Amino acid sequence: MKWQGRRRSSNVEDRRGQGGSQRSRFGGVGGFNPMLLAPLIKLLFSKVGLIIVGLFLVVTFLTGNNPLTIISQFFTGGPVQTETSAPYQGTEKENELAEFSATILANTEDVWNSLLDNYRNPTLVLFTGSVSSACGTASSATGPFYCPGDEKLYLDLSFFNDMERQLNAPGDFAQAYVIAHEVGHHIQKIMGITAKMDQLRGQMSQTEYNKYSVRLELQADFLAGVWANHSQEMTQMMETGDLNEALNAANAIGDDRLQKNSTGRVVPDSFTHGTSEQRMRWFKKGFDTGDISQGDTFNANPL
Numbered sequence: 001m002k003w004q005g006r007r008r009s010s011n012v013e014d015r016r017g018q019g020g021s022q023r024s025r026f027g028g029v030g031g032f033n034p035m036l037l038a039p040l041i042k043l044l045f046s047k048v049g050l051i052i053v054g055l056f057l058v059v060t061f062l063t064g065n066n067p068l069t070i071i072s073q074f075f076t077g078g079p080v081q082t083e084t085s086a087p088y089q090g091t092e093k094e095n096e097l098a099e100f101s102a103t104i105l106a107n108t109e110d111v112w113n114s115l116l117d118n119y120r121n122p123t124l125v126l127f128t129g130s131v132s133s134a135c136g137t138a139s140s141a142t143g144p145f146y147c148p149g150d151e152k153l154y155l156d157l158s159f160f161n162d163m164e165r166q167l168n169a170p171g172d173f174a175q176a177y178v179i180a181h182e183v184g185h186h187i188q189k190i191m192g193i194t195a196k197m198d199q200l201r202g203q204m205s206q207t208e209y210n211k212y213s214v215r216l217e218l219q220a221d222f223l224a225g226v227w228a229n230h231s232q233e234m235t236q237m238m239e240t241g242d243l244n245e246a247l248n249a250a251n252a253i254g255d256d257r258l259q260k261n262s263t264g265r266v267v268p269d270s271f272t273h274g275t276s277e278q279r280m281r282w283f284k285k286g287f288d289t290g291d292i293s294q295g296d297t298f299n300a301n302p303l
Ligand SMILES: [Zn+2]
Pocket: 181, 182, 185, 217, 220
């Protein structure tokens, strides 16, 4: 893809290096044990406790510093560093992927604002390790996801690495497809499809609901294809081989393929995203037509 030098979206929240990552310097030591609370309160009201509190106040008054900070500095040999104080230092490759993602997001904004009157831009949250969202806390193992509750896309850039190495789905356009797919879920939220799905959830068995989930996911693939069509018309970003990168990725993350790789067998009833063939076909349909009205996966028969 010829993506460099284009507009980057400002709707990006960079939460890399915060919470949940295994980068904590004080891993495990910093947790507070509630069992310590009772003896602490007792100590506070004893004479010794009063003297300690008095000393704390004197030190604070004289130095303007929290005495705990001073004690901590004494033991660690330097000023206390909180984890969130330093900006995340990504590798060169990570930072390039962050720029790439912001550029693709900007392009989805341009395309969808031109196609939909009521479009509103979602936010892209970059994270490492785990992240909390309006949909709960998620770890990187979940893969990229969209949370309708806060209208944000959540992405750990290491997923792109996994795609390349574990799923054998390399390429920048494959990565763009992943972002465009999550944006597709955002469009479903705007169109009220997500709300309808939530209603259905309580009315049927899991197996029955999974069938709707497949249709929802295939529609997000279709919408990613529609984006690619209009993006190409607007920017000519795509190069030879790019379409195949996306189709290869859609093929690699089909439920049947993923299940076969992990369990060695395929259980169609538990599909929630669609088979490799279905995912490729719906993406391709969106790309070929560029027409949102062609994407009614809920009434398509056969799917
Ligand atoms: Zn999805």
